[in-house]
Amino acid sequence: MLKTLYAKLLAVLVGLSVITAIIFVVVIRHSDVARNQEINQKLYRNLAARLIDEQILSERDSADPAAVQRVFDRIRIVNPRIDVYLLDHAGRVVAASVQDGMKTGTVGLEPIRKFFDENAKLPILGDDPSDPGRQRVFSVAPVPLPGAAPGYLYLMLRGLSGDTLVQRIKQSYVLRETLILIGCGLAVALLASVMIITLMTRPLRQLTAVMDKFRLSGFAEHPEALRPLGDEVGTLTQAFNSMADRILDQMRALQETDAKRREFVANISHDLRTPLATLQGYLETLHLKQADLSPEEQRAYLGTALKQTEQLSGLIGRLFDLARLDSGQTVVNREPFALGDLVQDVAQEFDLAAQTKTITLKTAIRPDLPLAFGDIALLERVLRNLIENALRYTESGGAVTISAAPHGTYASVEVADTGIGIPAQELAQIFERFYRVEKSRGLAQGNAGLGLAIAKRILDLHESTITAKSEPGHTSFRFNVAYASQQPAAPARDSAAYTGDAASNARSVPAFTYPMADPSA
Ligand code: ADP
16 A cells, blocks of 8 residues: 555645645634634623613612612623623622523633723633633623722623534635635645646656566566656656666676677587597507507607697697686786887797798888887787788788888787688677687688687787778788887887888888888898
């Protein structure tokens, strides 16, 4: 009961209306009584004085109780709502028109004194001798008492003060009309408030319904889009919409991570099992048939087994590197360095491998390249992975070019090859761990698909990005490295190989328009 805000608001509203109605009735009753008393006292204010002036109660009469009673009875016949008392100078009741009802013998003199003050505000209430504790409006006039100090003719004006509100409502047309008008006003105000509350809480109720639906769907279904209004509920709706989008994105990301984790475990099991099984096979053969095998065969078997262990240790090493990069344990030791020298050194390391495969390995380093800023070892790793790939996927007779040139506020490094290329639909995925195009190519070539993932992770740590472009016969990977300062670095050691015009070269980005250094040359 009263669980919703709407129900609570309605209950509060109805409660407030009832309290307002009660306050109205109490105030009306009070003011009605006070008004009647005032009118009554104003009308009869001089009645006691007139009775004395007209000698209806003469000094002679006041000495005779029977005569007093006769006068009192006559007054009561004229107006039965008036009780008449004769008081002595101290307020003690000497005679009364209501003998039976008279309970107290004394009337307080303070209201009587106030009554004689012309400026006193009406109504003035005096003690009712027939109803102790109760006060009513009265009229009073001094009356001479034989053989004593003057007393008072004290008229208790009962008027309508004894009537209940219901009796008064029945009697008074004006009061009835007033109450009906107030009642109608309250009803209209209540109805209007209910309508306003219903209208104002509608967006809130809609939002609650949508939120409930979203919760019941296990935060999986996109909630119905609500049009946000320009008020607080609108802000709430907007906040909910973006929160729901965020939750859905995160749920999707969690599902994707979970799927990737499963794939990761499956891939890793496969990639570890294959070389392990081969290794085990060769070692078992050697162990069981050692006597039957010639020394050459034994050497060949051992060589293959060794190759498998190298492959295994390489794979485990890459996995370990990636795990360290992911866990945030890798410390990035940034320092200023000559990027041209690094490119040159790494290219030279692959010189022999390129020659063996008869691939031309060239570098193109712009001499005006400023000092770069980054972790040399990590960026070397990126370069290695890219050059390894370029050499692996380029056939004999092809070329691999590594260039480094200023590119806006960064130094841009590019590793390009004339190899087999990457299908356009695969380009977006090649940076994912364990992703290998070979699977779709149906080739056994390649490693575990971790090289580019490691390169990307390293560049993430340098707040840099890596992009790939490919078409058959031409593939290039490009990444940026921050400058240490705006000062150009010392010329690369191999700058002797650079023979072009520096001024024109400075304008030529990308770097393929200027002469290239061939480390194998
Ligand atoms: P791997 O170590 O298996 O080469 P990488 O993460 O380095 O894994 O590369 C992912 C995939 O991207 C590779 O399997 C390969 O198919 C493709 N790839 C990367 N570099 C090249 C390139 N230069 N030319 C053609 N394909 C490439």
